[in-house]
Amino acid sequence: AQSVTQLGSHVSVSEGALVLLRCNYSSSVPPYLFWYVQYPNQGLQLLLKYTTGATLVKGINGFEAEFKKSETSFHLTKPSAHMSDAAEYFCAVSAAYNQGGKLIFGQGTELSVKP
Amino acid sequence: DGGITQSPKYLFRKEGQNVTLSCEQNLNHDAMYWYRQDPGQGLRLIYYSQIVNDFQKGDIAEGYSVSREKKESFPLTVTSAQKNPTAFYLCASSIGLLSAEQYFGPGTRLTVT
Numbered sequence: 001a002q003s004v005t006q007l008g009s010h011v012s013v014s015e016g017a018l019v020l021l022r023c024n025y026s027s028s029v030p031p032y033l034f035w036y037v038q039y040p041n042q043g044l045q046l047l048l049k050y051t052t053g054a055t056l057v058k059g060i061n062g063f064e065a066e067f068k069k070s071e072t073s074f075h076l077t078k079p080s081a082h083m084s085d086a087a088e089y090f091c092a093v094s095a096a097y098n099q100g101g102k103l104i105f106g107q108g109t110e111l112s113v114k115p
Numbered sequence: 116d117g118g119i120t121q122s123p124k125y126l127f128r129k130e131g132q133n134v135t136l137s138c139e140q141n142l143n144h145d146a147m148y149w150y151r152q153d154p155g156q157g158l159r160l161i162y163y164s165q166i167v168n169d170f171q172k173g174d175i176a177e178g179y180s181v182s183r184e185k186k187e188s189f190p191l192t193v194t195s196a197q198k199n200p201t202a203f204y205l206c207a208s209s210i211g212l213l214s215a216e217q218y219f220g221p222g223t224r225l226t227v228t
Contacts, residue, residue, distance in 0.1 A: 009155065034216070043119075043205055043219035044158075090157060102148075102173075103217060105157040 002027045002093050006106035014114045019063075019078040021109050023091030026072065033074040034092040034103065035065055044090065050074065061085070086113045117142045119220035121206050126225045128200075136191045136223045138206035144218070145211040147189035151175060152203040152222075161204075164189055165211070193225065200227045 007022040025031055032051050036044040048059025055067040065076045074091060091106040119140045128134045140147065146165045150158040160173030164183040178197025183189055189208075193200045203224050207217040 036219075041203075041222070041224065043121075043221045044207075045219070046216065049216055102160060102163065103158075105159075107155060107157045 002031070002104045004091050004093050004104055004106035006089075006091050006109050008109055009107060010110045010112065012112040012114060013081045015083055016080050019076070019081045019085065019111065021076040021089050021091075021111065023065075023074045023076065023106060024072055025074060025091070025093045027093055032094040033065075033067060034094070035059065035063070035074075035076050036090045036092065037061075038088045038090065038108075040087075047076070047089075081111075081113045083113050083115065086111055119206060119208055119218060121204075121220040121223050123223060124221065126223055128225070128227050130227055131195045132227075133195055134193050134200075134225065134227075136193065136204055136206075136225070138189045138191065138220060140187055140189075140206075140208045140218075140220075142208055142218065143186070144208035145186070146209045147183070148207040148209075148217060149173075149179075149181065149189070149191045150205045150207065152205060158205065161191065193227075200225060 003026045005024045034049045035047040037047050038044045047063050048057045050057045050067045058064045063078045088108045088110045090108050092103040094103050122137045148163040149161040152158050159175050161179050162181040164170035167186050170181050170183050180192045205222045206220040209217045
């Protein structure tokens with residue numbers, strides 16, 4: 001069985017500050033890990049993904065995440081927040097195989113950016 | 116441009132009526148998915164289909180039905196048996212079984228009164 005926990009349903013940062021959104025997962029098989037972003041009343045857009053290989057993954061809009069197997073974590077970071085980063089962010093996990101590509105989502109973290 | 120379209124964007128229905136949400140993709144993806152999103156609950160899987168004429172129940176299939184007669188289309192019917200149908204519904208697709216990366220449509224907000 002797989003699960004995802006996102007710590008903090010709301011995170012607020014100042015413009016230019018570091019963004020850190022936390023995600024911990026549970027998986028009995030090697031995981032695929034994803035971060036998606038959702039703007040109000042829109043669908044989800046893929047920010048980045050980890051499947052295999054390099055554990056530090058770079059995504060769009062300056063975001064990156066590091067897969068840490070020992071900590072079962074996949075935290076999302078961005079060095080300097082921009083007003084346009086305000087949105088809801090979802091971490092998701094999928095089994096590497098034999099699961100029909102099913103994604104298990106966390107509860108989401110709403111990011112606010114203060115001027 | 117390739118992508119996923121969902122229509123309509125907003126849908127209003129009276130309680131007791133069935134309603135069908137449309138999802139079309141031109142990405143040539145084999146797998147398609149329906150999710151329900153409620154505030155503070157993330158996304159929950161309703162149904163998914165890995166191939167034409169085949170689909171499986173997700174975690175919250177009760178009160179919903181789907182069909183997959185064409186590769187590009189995966190309509191979702193919200194039946195009168197669904198106790199709390201008001202929600203934001205998202206359709207997604209992926210290349211296939213071994214590709215977990217999913218692409219999402221813009222969503223349909225259904226309000227039932």
